[in-house]
Amino acid sequence: MSSGATFDVIVVAAGSGLRMGGVDKSLIPIAGKPALRWSLESFAATAGVRRIVVVTAQDRVANYAALPWIPAAVVAVVPGGETRSTSVAAGLHALERAPGEAGAVLLIHDAARPGVDADVTLRVVAAAQQHGAAAPVMPIADTLKRVAPNATGASTAHSSGSVDRAGVVSAQTPQGIAAQHVPAFAAALVSDTSATDDTSVLESIGVAVELVQGSARLRKLTEPDDILSVGAMLRPSDPTVSFSEILSSLPGSRIRVGWGDDAHPVGTTGTLHLGGRAFPESPALVGHSDGDVVLHAVADALIGAAGLGDLGRLFPATEATPKGIASGTLLAESVERAAAVGVQPLWVDLLITASAPKLAPHLDEIGANVAGLLGIPVDRVSAKASSGNLVGDEGAGKAIRCAAIL
Known part of the structure; x- marks a missing residue:
């Protein structure tokens, strides 16, 4: 033709x-x-x-x-x-x-x-x-339905005719x-x-x-x-x-893999932040930012996948980076910098090693927080936790570590 x-x-x-x-x-x-x-x-x-x-x-x-x-x-x-x-x-x-x-x-x-x-x-x-x-x-091919306004606020809808x-x-x-x-x-x-x-x-x-x-x-x-x-x-x-x-x-x-690993010692004051969640019953980790090792590890993995160096190079622990800055801000900026060179996260697997607090009840929330910051579906984030089995500083409760693959 x-x-x-x-x-x-x-x-x-x-x-x-x-x-x-x-x-x-x-x-x-x-x-x-x-x-x-x-x-x-x-x-x-x-x-x-x-x-x-x-x-x-x-x-x-x-x-x-x-x-x-x-x-x-x-x-x-x-x-x-x-x-x-x-x-x-x-x-x-x-x-x-x-x-x-x-x-x-x-x-x-x-x-x-x-x-x-x-x-x-x-x-x-x-x-x-x-x-x-x-x-x-x-x-x-399908039958078409008109949807009636739902005054009850329920998640379902009612048909008002075909x-x-x-x-x-x-x-x-x-x-x-x-x-x-x-x-x-x-x-x-x-x-x-x-x-x-x-x-x-x-x-x-x-x-x-x-x-x-x-x-x-x-x-x-x-x-x-x-x-x-x-x-x-x-x-x-x-x-x-x-x-x-x-x-x-x-x-x-287009095909990139990034690896991030971060650990901070446990402090004596403040509030612990992990994966964008606050744990008021636990002291903060020592660091220039809020010490959220989960978001640090994810950001480092993304920065590595994008070929942009590492977290410390982009956000040095100097006056150039505000003291106590929220790690969510660092991750959000890392996402923007990666996108600028054509790199977008697809999936994240992360492991948090800490003897305390108990993280199992909070892993879904942590995963959802990470997904939201990365702009990917929640089911694309796998968040796991380990007690450290009494091995090293993490197992002894002196530090918390997170490793992430992206």
Whole structure:
């Protein structure tokens, strides 16, 4: 199938991936290849493609630009904005400055939909060229319910009736815009920053959108369960992903492991802090900060994974670091510094060694505190404790230690 029309593509990959646990969805391996790679290779191999721009988060631009599998048709990798609309606007600006002849149609695609193929792409391009704008859609299989307001404040909801599915479809991407409508579309993006898709913006300025047949393969990666289900459609023979595939599909700078280990002597005054929790019945640990060895170990592991040195180098025990500073502040700043070089924590395993206080009843709270500071789900933090078995200063109650792998 060939539409005969040329096209440019903006691939939006700037999302936070919160429902995926904060992982960059665009680089999640799907059936052996990163999600973004599936889309880029499909567009690059489709007849009529002119230029492709990838829009991603500011801290990912350098890593994306260095990916070894980026096709030659990709003319720019640029930072996006806080919303989808501002990210698309950034992509449009990059296309305006990019070399090469503009296509007759502009396509905008979500990187979280790796199942795009030439058939869908060309259907959208042909319809957009003929009618001005187009989007792929699929019928809705599930029954739709209206949710009634719940005055009781309960976690459950009540149905106020069903929605007639007749005349209702689910929109997918890529969505296409004929070149003559792109200037008006770009202007509308400035005022409509909350739009969840591009055809909504077009409709708001009076451009009719032609609907074409979409594909089940274009299911969006939203929840962790989607990884295998989408992979099964893209590679039915083996949708699973081995660890070796993960390593081979991601750039080397994305896989990091950090180790942190910190110990402080037990003092005689103050309040003990461990993992962001206060233990008023126990004296504070001696140190320049509040002495929270748990947060220190986690921060040190993250700093090491990011190649930024160590905790003492970034936050020396001098006047440069306020005396008694909360260790949560140190960890939060460590997270920011790691993110600035493209490193995000995924999982933490930590072991606290202390003869007192008894930590078992508080490990869940400690784990939740660490997860909150790192911005990852609680189930990605494993917090364990040991009494020290009367060995060393920790076992004798003279010190408390924590080791962390991140």
